[in-house]
Amino acid sequence: MCLCCAEIALIDGEAIDCCLCGAPQTQAAFARIAADLDRRAMLGGTAAILGMFAGFGLVPSEVRAQTPGRPILLTNLRYFDGSTLAMREGRDILVEAGRIVALPPAGQGPQEAERIDCGGRAVIPGLIDAHWHSTLVAVTQLQAMAGDIGFVHLMAGREAGATLRRGFTTVRDTGGPAFGLKLAIDRGAIPGPRILASGAMISQTSGHGDFRLLNELPRADGDLSYSERAGVVAIADGRAEVLRRTREQLMKGASQIKIMAGGGVTSLYDPLESLQLTEDEMRAAVEAAADWGTYVCAHVYTPEGIQRALRAGVKSIEHGQLADIEAVRMMREEGASWSIQPFLMDEDANPRTDPVQRAKQEEVSAGTVRAFEMGMAEGVNMVFGTDILMNPAGAASQGRQLAKLTRFMPPLEVLRMATGAAGELLAMSGERASYDGRLGVIAKGAMADLLVIEGDPQAGLDWLDRPDESLALIMKGGAVVKEQVQ
Incomplete structure (x- = not known):
């Protein structure tokens, strides 16, 4: 029985599979469609397919595929x-x-x-945003955490086309259910950037990825929150549980693994300075990722959290605006990349009205300038990311946020952060990147x-x-x- 149709009829008391998905004619049709999509003939034989997306703005205004056999x-x-x-x-x-x-x-x-x-x-080269949330950028926090998941994915599809039109041909998705979107883009069904997806962000109970309300505690065994069921986060405590959740994301097709190693701005209950996941828990994720030829990136701001993550084998520090000079030098010595964002508390900041979130946002912003200065002075491999999160109006600022970095370094050095340097980081995913070729360079x-x-x-x-x-x-x-x- 075909799992996609699951249609069975009874003829003379015998179960007969009525699904025609396996018929030679059907398979031949599927092959022809796949070949057309792979050639990206979006304005030819696929026009009927793409028409269903037009109402959501998912079809690019201009597409011209390379003539087959002609460079x-x-x-x-x-x-x-x-x-x-x-x-x-x-x-x-x-x-x-x-x-x-x-x-x-x-x-x-x-x-x-x-x-x-x-x-x-x-x-x-096409630009790379190394800290992007494909399914969480174009919706509000309420929609992301409690809304209809179909709406979330449709908004993500529309935003993918806009992202590509801003010149970002590749993004590293650092958390969220982006696997379906990635598949649709890779098959040519909708336009968008290449996505190197992390899948669900792995967080401890009470960590930056635990978005449950207090009235949902205590948690019963096997009782998953909405954000866990939707694939936004995966709550894991202890080595065994971290191994399980990491392996699940790898099974789904994760290019790299994202863990929460410290407090965050968006979450309401965890202090910004809190250390999250023990070193052994982090090492479990690192070991599971390494077994599949890839690496772990970690959300973390503070010096203690950065150093713990690096000791565990984490290869990409996300944010890190509160780092001290020892943590910065440790990043350089360990060969880790610093995926840093221009959190400057300006008009492009992710909107936060809750006073707890707002206070944490201001603290991070205060450390941003010094973090860039230290990273440049110490020669850390710094890469550009935006982390525009649950901010539909802010998505359009993606390119402008890259341009802001010229206050810290010359323009071509800024561009290198979003091209060649980012491409080196993405290459650490090896075969898990699912794209066979160098990115970010001419x-x-x-x-x-x-x-x-x-x-x-x-x-x-x-x-x-x-x-x-x-x-x-x-x-x-x-x-x-x-x-x-x-």
């Missing part, structure tokens, strides 16, 4: 490669089968290639994620706040999803 050559350009802090000239960019296959000298690309004249504009063999911009990235990044005007071309995996190059 694309971007010409008349200068480019930032995502690693070297300089603009380069004298090269074209040759794209084939979704990858950058060569950087030939200008004017020497293959004659048969389909040419895109960039008109002297700058080209940069180099031979890298994924063909490219932005052609109206602006000078060496002079400033204000253009990031105007993606509709400033992004003349957006390419993801060799497919042109926006083109206004004239």
Whole structure:
């Protein structure tokens, strides 16, 4: 019996499977549809499929897939490669089968290639947001924690298209039920960035991921909260339970594991300075992730929590705005990445009206400037993330928040945080990344994620706040999803 249909009829007393999903004709049709989607023929044979999403704004306004068997050559350009802090000239960019296959000298690309004249504009790698919540960004906290999960996922689908149109071709999802969205994007059903999903955030009881109300305590054995059932969080206490919940996320397809190692702003009951998960509990998650060839990232702000996480083998510190110099140096010595956000208590801050949340938010903001200064001075691998959370109106600030970092470092160093440096972090997922190719760089063999911009990235990044005007071309995996190059 097919699990997707589960239809059985009784004929002469014998159970007969009526589902036609396994029929040769049906399987052949499925294969044809899959092939069409894989070629990203979104404006051709898939138009009928995508039409159902149009009412939610899930269909990009412009999509032009690469002509099968014919490479694309971007010409008349200068480019930032995502690693070297300089603009380069004298090269074209040759794209084939979704990858950058060569950087030939200008004017020497293959004659048969389909040419895109960039008109002297700058080209940069597609941007990476290393701390994004695909299913939690476009809904309020009430909707996320108590609303209809179908609505949550539809809003996430709409926001995925907007994220891509802002030039973010890849996101590392650091918590939430993003596996279905990732699958829909990867199959070409809806537009959106690549997603490296963590799945449910693993939290101790009373930790940053425990969003239960006080009247829901005590917890009965096997009694899951709504946020656990929805896949937003997984509450785990003790080594055995942490192993179980970590392995469940890996089974679902997690690229990396997210744990809560300290107090947070959004949660009401845990103090910001609290240490969460013992070192042994953290190590259990690290060991389970390592068995699958990937790593653990940890939400944590304080020096003590950062150092505990690093001792347990955590390879990515999320936030860390209250770090001291010893914790920062330990990050550098352990080779960990620092996924840090511009929490500056300005107009783009996640809205918080509860006085407890507001006080914690102000404390984190006060440490942000010093954290950036220490990270730069000590040479930690800092990567950009926004952590726009349960803030529908704030999602559009994604590019602007990256541009803010120019107060701490030169523009190309800022761009490296959201391209090459982030790509190095994502590569730590190994085979669990599910994307076979380098991200965040313009180099031979890298994924063909490219932005052609109206602006000078060496002079400033204000253009990031105007993606509709400033992004003349957006390419993801060799497919042109926006083109206004004239």
